[in-house]
Amino acid sequence: MSTEPTIPYGRQWIFEDDIEAVVSVLRSDWLTQGPAVERFEQAVADYCGARYGVAFSSGTAALHGATFAAGVAVGDEVIVPPLSFVATANCVVYQGGTPIFVDVREDTLTLDPIRLKRQLTARAKAVICVDFAGHPCELDEILEIAHARGIPVIEDAAHALGALYRGRRVGGIADMTVFSFHPVKHITTGEGGMVLTNDANFCERLRLFRTHGITRRPERLLQENEGAWYYEMQELGYNYRISDFQCILGLSQLSKLDRFVERRREIASLYTRALRDLPGVRLPTERPGSRSSYHLYPIQIVPSVLGKNRKQVFSELRDAGVGVNVHYIPIHLQPYYRRRFATDVGLCPVAEHYYDQAISLPIYPKMEPSVVSQVIEAVRSVSAIPNPAGA
Numbered sequence: 001m002s003t004e005p006t007i008p009y010g011r012q013w014i015f016e017d018d019i020e021a022v023v024s025v026l027r028s029d030w031l032t033q034g035p036a037v038e039r040f041e042q043a044v045a046d047y048c049g050a051r052y053g054v055a056f057s058s059g060t061a062a063l064h065g066a067t068f069a070a071g072v073a074v075g076d077e078v079i080v081p082p083l084s085f086v087a088t089a090n091c092v093v094y095q096g097g098t099p100i101f102v103d104v105r106e107d108t109l110t111l112d113p114i115r116l117k118r119q120l121t122a123r124a125k126a127v128i129c130v131d132f133a134g135h136p137c138e139l140d141e142i143l144e145i146a147h148a149r150g151i152p153v154i155e156d157a158a159h160a161l162g163a164l165y166r167g168r169r170v171g172g173i174a175d176m177t178v179f180s181f182h183p184v185k186h187i188t189t190g191e192g193g194m195v196l197t198n199d200a201n202f203c204e205r206l207r208l209f210r211t212h213g214i215t216r217r218p219e220r221l222l223q224e225n226e227g228a229w230y231y232e233m234q235e236l237g238y239n240y241r242i243s244d245f246q247c248i249l250g251l252s253q254l255s256k257l258d259r260f261v262e263r264r265r266e267i268a269s270l271y272t273r274a275l276r277d278l279p280g281v282r283l284p285t286e287r288p289g290s291r292s293s294y295h296l297y298p299i300q301i302v303p304s305v306l307g308k309n310r311k312q313v314f315s316e317l318r319d320a321g322v323g324v325n326v327h328y329i330p331i332h333l334q335p336y337y338r339r340r341f342a343t344d345v346g347l348c349p350v351a352e353h354y355y356d357q358a359i360s361l362p363i364y365p366k367m368e369p370s371v372v373s374q375v376i377e378a379v380r381s382v383s384a385i386p387n388p389a390g391a
């Protein structure tokens with residue numbers, strides 16, 4: 001075992017001016033529901049080219065808000081790709097819906113529009129797609145298929161803040177786009193998330209849902225003995241608010257987003273150049289017209305070529321102090337989903353095959369060049385084929 005500290009797979013980068021911004025809010029009158037929330041919402045919406053932003057206490061809460069706003073209710077089905085963090089499907093189940101798992105493409109590992117078209121059920125109320133690892137999914141095709149059926153597309157872009165799809169910024173394209181500001185993501189608020197939308201009705205429903213379903217704009221005329229204090233609970237909402245000091249941190253971090261994404265892309269291209277000759281290792285691809293923001297750099301270990309499986313390579317890299325990880329165990333293989341929705345192996349073969357071979361290499365903007373080299377050397381030495389044919 002190495003005595004060096006393990007290199008994490010991802011982590012935040014907090015600057016002195018981020019800290020000062022948070023302190024300034026702590027000294028102000030507003031800890032929550034103050035002016036920083038709207039400023040942050042507007043800034044992220046402007047950056048992405050969307051009309052409205054609604055900030056939430058986490059990316060998961062934001063996803064839940066999006067399924068609520070889309071009208072997902074008990075008995076409804078929602079299309080979900082299997083290759084994601086569990087929250088992508090859980091937000092359907094929170095609303096009493098059933099996730100229908102539709103497999104991913106082999107190249108970008110994002111929802112496959114061909115399978116989507118074939119498997120879109122009559123009871124589907126929405127389509128959720130995921131920009132896996134930071135690579136935008138096939139938004140034009142997915143939107144066309146969903147809109148032909150009159151249902152909205154919720155893009156889980158927790159991996160893809162700052163990514164480009166056919167020259168357009170992710171965030172202003174789908175009916176609702178969801179971001180997370182967890183510390184491993186592109187910018188952080190500690191915990192936090194946001195939904196972007198161009199639709200005023202979705203925006204209103206998201207705001208209602210974030211605060212207990214309560215509004216101060218009553219639907220009926222007030223009675224004689226009712227006044228300015230009056231409020232109405234119109235829907236069953238939650239307390240999914242985010243605080244002001246988190247949002248000021250988000251604003252301060254947003255000013256660094258372009259640099260962060262640039263650095264992630266530099267590290268990804270260093271990995272690609274240094275590892276592409278390894279025969280038993282498959283590297284992530286970028287489709288023409290798309291620009292990934294590389295939340296992850298997932299490689300695939302081909303055991304038939306390498307003579308080692310993923311588990312062996314994973315352990316050897318961990319032993320070398322490299323904090324590799326695996327993203328993700330397909331959601332439909334989780335015990336909860338198997339039990340509740342009777343999903344099983346074979347439902348999504350592309351995602352399952354990918355999972356069997358997957359390892360995520362560390363990638364985060366604060367990574368020192370020497371650490372990048374250390375990861376490259378570790379992967380090269382672990383993936384060296386001891387006796388290449390003919391040698």
Ligand SMILES: *Cc1c(COP(=O)(O)O)cnc(C)c1O
Binds near residue numbers: 058156181
């Ligand atoms: C991080 C993440 C989430 C959840 O975001 P939180 O802010 O941690 O709740 C949802 N979906 C994907 C794909 C994620 O990576």
